[in-house]
Every structure is written in structure tokens, then in C-alpha cells.
């Protein structure tokens with residue numbers, strides 16, 4: 388029976404058993420980790436989310452009373468009434484308190500009742516830890532909790548004080564460890580608990596980094612936040628390859644585009660993007676490199692258009708592959724991610740440039756092709 392009391396339990400180094408697979412489960416596990424608990428998560432669903440987290444043990448099975456041995460707290464993350472009833476009975480039998488997790492999207496609606504923390508969305512740069520800004524370094528050194536993405540250099544995490552908690556919320560082998568809504572809720576929740584939170588993102592947080600969703604959640608909840616820019620992959624990779632994205636002899640401008648869109652089925656609008664004397668930088672394009680080059684050529688880009696593919700830019704393993712649109716898929720061979728494409732005359736191999744300057748007709752021909760494909764556009768598109 389709920390008698391209305393709230394009880395505070397210190398969870399540091401205590402075993403907490405999380406039962407179920409409700410929407411809030413990842414948020415709750417992350418919160419328990421921040422509190423220093425050892426988490427045993429019992430749910431038959433296979434999940435990679437906490438695979439590398441040593442403080443989390445996932446028992447992929449239906450919950451049974453044996454899982455509760457030695458627990459200081461049981462946390463119910465399920466809306467299945469019969470399972471809840473059974474677990475509450477086990478808790479009573481073993482004298483272990485049982486708490487019920489709130490489903491997702493309720494926590495952020497709550498009013499703030501106590502000292503409030505803050506969130507900094509911080510850009511980690513593209514790989515080389517020396518590209519971190521001084522401001523980002525300061526914030527990392529003062530952080531109480533760091534939520535970080537995939538591809539963050541361990542050297543940056545080493546700046547975080549020992550007393551701080553860090554939680555990996557990024558992707559592993561393309562699979563999200565934690566859903567975006569859960570990350571937003573966790574940021575809000577931690578700040579409401581008075582924590583100084585750093586949300587560390589690769590490159591620049593505002594560039595293809597889902598910062599908008601997180602800022603939106605923080606705004607709605609009234610949490611103070613700041614954004615600290617980082618060196619985005621385009622700039623890090625261009626520097627690595629010695630490519631001037633706006634070399635005035637070849638490009639009047641540069642466009643940044645993601646090959647992966649919120650709607651996975653919709654291809655990027657290449658036709659509208661192709662312009663003569665423009666550099667195109669494509670993020671997240673490696674997984675569909677062949678289709679991407681083919682689509683560009685079908686939309687009027689010349690097969691000889693220069694392309695540079697930069698893999699693991701700014702890291703000690705960086706690799707720059709130069710080719711043209713028609714030869715890149717083969718030249719890319721076993722290129723590894725993260726990788727970025729720079730498309731346009733600026734990407735031409737300088738050795739080739741020196742010996743064989745682009746023929747004068749090239750840009751005119753590209754302009755004609757772009758104009759022709761623009762003419763084929765349906766009304767209102769482009």
C-alpha cells in the first residue's frame with residue numbers, strides 16, 4: 388500500500404535490480420549509474436545498450452525471485468500489472484523496497500522544486516583532442532555528469548574529474564544505445580537534481596548532432612543551458628587533407644549536407660544541391676557511397692568531378708582517398724568510418740592539379756548540365 392512517504396536510499400555501490408523493459412528503462416539505469424549503484428537489469432529483450440558498462444549486468448530472462456538476492460532496491464520499469472504484483476510480493480517476502488519508475492515524458496513536465504543545475508552542450512571536435520576549445524576543457528573539468536557520444540576521444544574523458552559520472556549514450560555499430568527522447572529526459576532530470584551536466588558531442592554540437600531536440604527539451608523544462616561550439620568534421624577533415632573548401636579559383640561557396648535523413652527512405656535532394664563552382668561536403672555518406680555517386684551523376688554531375696573521402700580525419704589513423712565521382716566507390720575499397728566526402732574541384736589531387744590543370748570547358752560543361760537538370764525539375768521543386 389502506498390502510504391505517501393518518500394524514502395531516501397543511498398545507492399552507492401549497492402545492488403539495484405531493474406525489472407522490465409518499459410520506455411524509461413535506459414533513463415532509469417543511467418540515473419542509477421550516476422548515483423553509483425551496481426545495476427542488475429532483468430528483461431528477456433536482447434539489448435546492446437549497456438553491453439560495455441561494467442556496472443550493469445543484463446539478465447536476458449523472465450524475472451524470477453532469484454535475481455533479487457542481495458539487492459538494496461527493486462525498480463519496476465514495466466506497465467504489466469501481473470508482473471508488478473508478483474515483484475511487489477517478492478520484495479515484501481525478501482524485505483527489499485520496491486519503487487516504480489515513471490514512464491517517459493512525465494518527468495520533464497514536473498515543476499522544478501529544488502536547486503537547479505545546468506547543461507552545457509559541448510563540441511568535442513572531430514577526433515584530435517587538441518582541437519578542443521579552452522572553454523570546453525574548463526567545463527569538462529568542472530562537470531559532475533558527462534553524457535557522451537560514440538567517437539569521443541578517451542583523452543577528453545580523462546579530463547573529467549574522478550568524482551564525476553560519465554555515461555555513454557551514443558551509438559554502437561550503428562545502433563542507438565539510448566533513444567533520443569530518453570537522452571533528453573535524462574539531461575532534464577539530472578539538471579533538476581542540481582547536477583552540472585556536460586553533453587559532449589562529436590565535432591560541433593549543432594552540426595547534424597540532434598542538438599535541437601535536446602535544447603528544445605531543456606527550454607521546455609526551464610533548465611539553464613549553453614552551447615560550446617567545436618571544430619566540425621568538415622573543417623577538421625579539410626585541414627587534414629589540405630583542401631581549401633572555398634578556394635576562390637574553384638568555389639564561391641560550400642554546402643554541408645547529410646546523406647542520412649530523418650526520413651531514411653528519402654534520398655537527399657541532389658538535384659537542387661548541384662551547383663557549378665560550389666563545394667559539397669557530405670556527412671554520413673559512407674554507408675551508401677556507391678548509390679550516392681551514381682545518384683549525383685544521374686542528376687548531372689560530371690563523372691570526372693573531383694572527390695576526396697577522408698576517413699577518421701584528424702586522428703592518427705586518418706586516411707585521404709582522392710578520386711572522381713565515377714571511380715570513388717572502387718577507390719574507397721575498405722574505407723572505415725567515420726568518413727566525410729568533399730565533392731568539387733577544390734578536392735582535386737594537388738599533384739594532378741599541378742600537372743594537369745582542369746580544362747577550361749569543365750566548369751562551363753558542369754554549368755550546362757546543372758542548368759539542364761534544373762530545367763527537368765518539376766514545378767516547385769529544387
Ligand SMILES: C[S@@+](CC[C@H](N)C(=O)[O-])C[C@H]1O[C@@H](n2cnc3c(N)ncnc32)[C@H](O)[C@@H]1O
Nearest residue numbers: 513590591594619620670671699700725726727
Ligand atoms: C552524426 S554526424 C555528427 C557530426 C558532428 N556533429 C560534427 O560537427 O562533425 C557524424 C558524421 O560526421 C562525420 N565525421 C565525424 N567525425 C569525423 C572524422 N573524424 N573524420 C571524418 N568524418 C567524420 C562523418 O561523416 C560521420 O558520419
